[in-house]
Amino acid sequence: MRWWGWGEDGHAVRLPPVAESMLRDELGTDPATRRPPVGMEQVALPDSRLPEPARERLAAAVGVEQLRDGREERLAHAVGRSYPDLVRIRSGDASSAPDAVVLPASAEQVAAVLATCAEQRVAVIPFGGGTSVVGGVEPVRDGLGAAISLDLRRLDTTVEVDRTSLTARLDAGLFGPQAERRLGAEGATLGHFPQSFEYSTVGGWVATRSAGQASTGYGRIDELVEGVRCITPAGEVGTRALPASAAGPDLRELIVGSEGVLGVICEATVRVRRAPAARRYEGWSFRSFAEGCEAFRVMEQADASADMTRLFDEHETRLSMAIASTGSRSERLGRRYRRLRGHEGGCIAIIGFEGDEEDVERRRRRTSALLRAGGGVALGRRPGRAWLRSRYAGPYLRDELLDRGVMAETLETAATWTNLRSLYEAAGGALRAALGERGTPPLVMCHVSHLYPSGASLYFTFLARQEDDALAQWRASKTAASEAIVAGGGTISHHHGVGRDHRPWMRAELGELGIELIRAAKERLDPTGIMNPGKLLP
Ligand SMILES: Cc1cc2nc3c(=O)[nH]c(=O)nc-3n(C[C@H](O)[C@H](O)[C@H](O)COP(=O)(O)OP(=O)(O)OC[C@H]3O[C@@H](n4cnc5c(N)ncnc54)[C@H](O)[C@@H]3O)c2cc1C
Numbered sequence: 001m002r003w004w005g006w007g008e009d010g011h012a013v014r015l016p017p018v019a020e021s022m023l024r025d026e027l028g029t030d031p032a033t034r035r036p037p038v039g040m041e042q043v044a045l046p047d048s049r050l051p052e053p054a055r056e057r058l059a060a061a062v063g064v065e066q067l068r069d070g071r072e073e074r075l076a077h078a079v080g081r082s083y084p085d086l087v088r089i090r091s092g093d094a095s096s097a098p099d100a101v102v103l104p105a106s107a108e109q110v111a112a113v114l115a116t117c118a119e120q121r122v123a124v125i126p127f128g129g130g131t132s133v134v135g136g137v138e139p140v141r142d143g144l145g146a147a148i149s150l151d152l153r154r155l156d157t158t159v160e161v162d163r164t165s166l167t168a169r170l171d172a173g174l175f176g177p178q179a180e181r182r183l184g185a186e187g188a189t190l191g192h193f194p195q196s197f198e199y200s201t202v203g204g205w206v207a208t209r210s211a212g213q214a215s216t217g218y219g220r221i222d223e224l225v226e227g228v229r230c231i232t233p234a235g236e237v238g239t240r241a242l243p244a245s246a247a248g249p250d251l252r253e254l255i256v257g258s259e260g261v262l263g264v265i266c267e268a269t270v271r272v273r274r275a276p277a278a279r280r281y282e283g284w285s286f287r288s289f290a291e292g293c294e295a296f297r298v299m300e301q302a303d304a305s306a307d308m309t310r311l312f313d314e315h316e317t318r319l320s321m322a323i324a325s326t327g328s329r330s331e332r333l334g335r336r337y338r339r340l341r342g343h344e345g346g347c348i349a350i351i352g353f354e355g356d357e358e359d360v361e362r363r364r365r366r367t368s369a370l371l372r373a374g375g376g377v378a379l380g381r382r383p384g385r386a387w388l389r390s391r392y393a394g395p396y397l398r399d400e401l402l403d404r405g406v407m408a409e410t411l412e413t414a415a416t417w418t419n420l421r422s423l424y425e426a427a428g429g430a431l432r433a434a435l436g437e438r439g440t441p442p443l444v445m446c447h448v449s450h451l452y453p454s455g456a457s458l459y460f461t462f463l464a465r466q467e468d469d470a471l472a473q474w475r476a477s478k479t480a481a482s483e484a485i486v487a488g489g490g491t492i493s494h495h496h497g498v499g500r501d502h503r504p505w506m507r508a509e510l511g512e513l514g515i516e517l518i519r520a521a522k523e524r525l526d527p528t529g530i531m532n533p534g535k536l537l538p
Pocket residue numbers: 080081082125126127128129130131132133136137152172193194195196199200201202203204205206207208209210211212213258259260261263264265266394395495496497499532535
């Protein structure tokens with residue numbers, strides 16, 4: 001991945017002219033503004049401070065060529081992929097870069113690296129794909145003399161499918177496409193497709209309790225993990241891969257979501273499904289977000305949800321349609337159709353079914369009847385296909401927006417159905433007020449994308465003209481929204497995790513004693529405090 005953004009060089013997404021004029025009219029951006037990243041040679045990188053004895057022992061543990069302290073490697077591990085990460089790295093600030101990058105190839109090598117780092121007091125930051133959007137992979141030394149980034153991409157050998165039990169043992173360093181390709185060869189799928197799928201790893205998913213785009217049907221990663229193997233500075237903590245157990249509190253729950261602060265997840269045994277023979281994704285339209293939310297609630301509580309469910313509010317519908325705009329005849333007809341049905345200015349939903357042909361058709365009929373009864377109008381397969389084609393395009397578009405001096409940020413939460421509407425208003429309102437007061441009124445959009453019988457997630461995307469002090473602008477909006485989320489009964493994160501950015505709200509999430517309990521586990525497993533300091537725990 002390129003060091004200043006998403007994807008590889010040469011892969012870009014262009015903003016269509018209609019979206020460009022929308023930004024100009026609504027955010028007041030200047031179309032001539034360009035804020036490209038600085039050249040790599042202009043990035044300020046501190047000298048490596050890894051002590052010589054640590055360097056020698058780490059090289060002995062993993063092989064000298066797998067201990068890297070070149071400019072490019074350190075730069076690529078300096079930050080994750082959040083908006084403030086990109087603002088800093090694009091401006092040439094890599095002050096957080098690790099002193100070295102270490103690439104173990106086995107759990108035994110991971111154990112040897114942790115032993116050396118504990119002895120030499122070197123911080124260890126587990127690094128999967130580095131797609132954290134909460135500051136999870138940025139090295140924080142917290143009083144330690146040096147920090148290494150422990151890049152797990154070489155833990156990518158094992159994909160062992162048990163076709164009878166429908167489980168798979170996966171190495172933690174497998175990237176999404178690698179894992180799915182190899183599962184696909186065995187006729188299986190994990191069904192876990194976060195938007196970061198192309199560049200995130202199995203270990204990263206488990207460490208952050210990630211949710212894929214089709215989590216409504218397939219389940220979040222924490223529901224899919226049956227067993228984990230975790231190497232900590234104090235030794236190995238494993239949980240056996242079992243379908244269920246009543247043998248006391250579930251240790252697996254301590255490791256899943258631990259974000260590298262307890263140890264390194266080296267492999268996970270996950271539930272898989274038979275690869276679907278059929279996929280049917282389609283569009284629906286509702287008169288309003290409130291109407292769509294209610295229809296989704298009824299569908300979910302009737303146990304009739306599609307596998308992928310996404311409802312865009314009025315603002316996101318409008319922008320999505322501008323971005324997807326082709327000006328084609330069928331698009332004009334689609335717009336006319338919605339107008340005729342009284343849905344102009346309303347909301348679009350995309351739902352997707354995966355499975356056997358017969359099963360997909362049977363479920364689709366039942367779901368359609370419920371959505372129709374809830375006021376929905378079917379828009380056919382074209383919008384579904386378009387969504388599938390562009391499901392990973394968002395982050396490329398973000399680079400393009402940053403180039404044009406646009407702040408483009410996302411945040412997410414979840415709440416009960418009872419609280420969802422008020423939380424939607426409160427978080428959106430807080431973003432509008434915080435940025436409006438600064439003279440950079442934003443475009444705030446939201447979608448519902450992961451459904452549960454008792455509630456759903458809300459995912460906000462907001463755009464604003466970037467201020468000169470882009471980080472202060474970001475901090476003000478993030479703080480306002482987070483305060484509103486916690487006060488409004490939402491979780492500080494539905495799937496991005498905690499990292500560094502959400503730490504201030506963890507007390508509200510777990511309570512003081514809850515925090516102490518996790519801290520006690522950390523002190524037992526990581527007595528010298530080398531594991532990902534400054535993350536997760538306030
Ligand atoms: C554009 C974009 C879209 C995204 N979309 C989604 C989405 O749809 N759903 C979603 O859930 N998230 C999403 N994310 C967030 C991110 O991709 C997830 O948190 C993902 O699970 C991180 O995986 P990773 O391999 O990149 O982990 P990293 O970013 O490398 O690490 C994340 C955290 O886990 C720790 N860690 C990583 N690997 C291990 C390991 N093996 N053992 C112990 N600790 C480890 C790290 O130290 C860090 O604290 C998105 C991010 C971006 C930039």
